[in-house]
Amino acid sequence: MSYIPLKILPPSFYAQPTLVVAREILGARLVRILDGARLCGMITEAEAYIGEEDLACHAKAGRTKRNAVMYGQPGHAYVYFTYGMHWMLNVVTEKDGFPAAVLIRGIEVLEGGEIISARRHGGDTKGPAKVTQALGIDSALNGVNLCDPKGGLWIEEGEPVPPEELVTGPRVGLNTVPEPWKSKPWRFQMVRR
DNA sequence: AGCACGATGCTCT
């Protein structure tokens, strides 16, 4: 059995300004094919990291081996390792050559709940490292094209999020980042009302 | 319910 995505988000979606992508990716469906099973969750929280000027962005000190994918084509996955044990999933935005991305910080499970629950040892999927653990995302997916289902990871169109369910705030975990970057309201979250 | 802390290893200086 194969899984044909219905409305996969195209490169033109990711090529938009990063703040637009971070806001509009909420409600979209993150899909992962893992060991032949389709896992899917609605994206509920995301953060924007925008260019070398943004001192919270990994590109702040220029291009390195680690952040190279962020400088590439929009619509690809930037996956990196941190804190000695956690993987983070980002989607590359803006035009080729400009380093920017959106960090996927939380999902609400829609499909494959039993598999995901087992992978999470019964825990939730609210948190960037929880998302990657739930969906089996690691360095093998760094640089994967999210617009091509062959990669086993893509994002499908979802229901639009009404403004009253959208909340913004400062990005999380930027303990040593200087202002104004530390306090930029570049975190976007869906909340049930 | 909230906070403090330790785990754990890769990347860049």
Added chain:
DNA sequence: GAGCATCGTGCTT
């Protein structure tokens, strides 16, 4: 060698 876009546990209110 320092720092890290975090998480789970265990302890305190």
